[in-house]
Amino acid sequence: MEVIPAIDILAGNCVRLYQGDYEQAQVYNSDPVAVAQEWIKKGATRLHLVDLDGAKQGKPVNLDVIKAIVTGVDVPVQVGGGLRTLESLKQLFNLGVAGAIAGTVAVENPEEVKQWCVQFPGRVIIGIDAREGKVATRGWLETTEVEAIALAQQFTDMAAAIIYTDIQRDGTLSGPNLKALRELAVAVDLPIIASGGVSSLTDLLSLLGLESLGVTGVILGRALYTGAVDLTEAIKAIGPGRLQDVPLGDNFSTFA
Template sequence: MMICNRKEVTKVDTMNEHLVTYFVLMTLVIIKPIKKRLKSLLRKIMNVIPAIDLLEGRCVRLYQGDYARSQTFNENPVEVARQWVDEGATLLHLVDLDGAKVGHAVNQKAIEAIVKAVDVPCQVGGGLRDRASVSTLINLGVKRAILGTVAVEKPQLVAELCGEFPGQILVGIDARNGKVATRGWLETSEVLATDLAHQMAQLGAAEIIYTDIQRDGTLSGPNLEALRELANAVAIPVIASGGVSSIADLLSLLALEPLGVTGAIVGRAIYTGDISLKEAIRAVGQGRWQDVPPDLGSSSFA
């Protein structure tokens, strides 16, 4: 009959516990990122999302977030929304610039008119800083609400809204030199974009929209390194915004899709004609592997 020393049994049990803990941690570290990458690869599309920025009811574009350097492209945002849907958009990105500046909805009538006029979902941001404003938009038919300033100032509110409206709360992270800007880009905090993204993902945000303010409206190309760093910090989808100027820029984002960058918001380039929305969708949308031309720098297809 074999008699085991009590200390030896305790030692073996402790070692087994450590091994179990080790394998659990390794599963979280290895399997979760792999699952994320496989899911992204299986999507087979990157969503191209046209932006409609609203200022005093007009469709405008800002330059690097500067309200004093706005350019009006159309007095009728509903007309613009219909145009983008006709060209193949499956989602519209609406921003209440006045609302972002003052902290409450200003262009609600224009937003409601757009939602009623198109048969594709709309996501809306700008000035959403309490439950009532988010609830009002959802009740109007807005599919997804984008929170910005409150993510920094009231993270608990973000958690509550994510619980109340699962899958419908996105967090917009707008950054200058890696630090989060708030209140319509008028203030810059000391919070790092990657840290905020990680926190918001843990609180239940469905997606992160990352905007590099210094690229926004400049047609200078997306900040790929910042996007890569942020996508690596979270296990939820990331939408790129700011600087997209060509089909080549959109194609460059495909390298980040396995990391979770699943969409790109396009603004000034589709208003100036630098990008055809139809061609953009064809380049990185459904069936893109067959459609990407040999010359990746080309902005048109034969």
């Protein structure tokens, strides 16, 4: 299982939110590039970037920071936040981003996102952010009536992977939502990347029970920044030496 550090960018800073609340943003570092390089030194094999300004404005905003990170590290970088158009998608790929995360647009215009999946095989990830099983959009500011599982099933055999974030657990260190992750993994034949709530190595080990169902990665945010989880120890516990044993699927091959 791959352990993926998160770098959330707001006004050029590396921050963490509590349950997706922009009013509860805590700045951890004013230099996201330095943060990215530190995670690489500790063994990260992939980075997860979120353009929080972009998520609110509906288009990528922190492009200079994203470009600096992509060019400053030697691992794949996946980016989400504000990706609503084909133009924005191409903009990210032109920066060298390995994978682009479609969230709001996957809910509001799924047919367009399916076309992206065909045009850029193995590079479009569906980001599903949910509250009590219902998908939230536009930087988590709006909650829809769309069921997370129903949305994910639309992209079976098309998307590179699904990133599932439990908003109510994100930034809370309250543990991952294993029940929701299990239900999603059983219902969808795509690699699932878990996000939200991980607070300890014990939480990470609990996710290994879902690995055989297709939960192939986990994104770590606040737990890393507070020191609750040491990245090197986390990788030793569940990651990258075991990566070759985890079937990621053909769609994920160019992204692995």
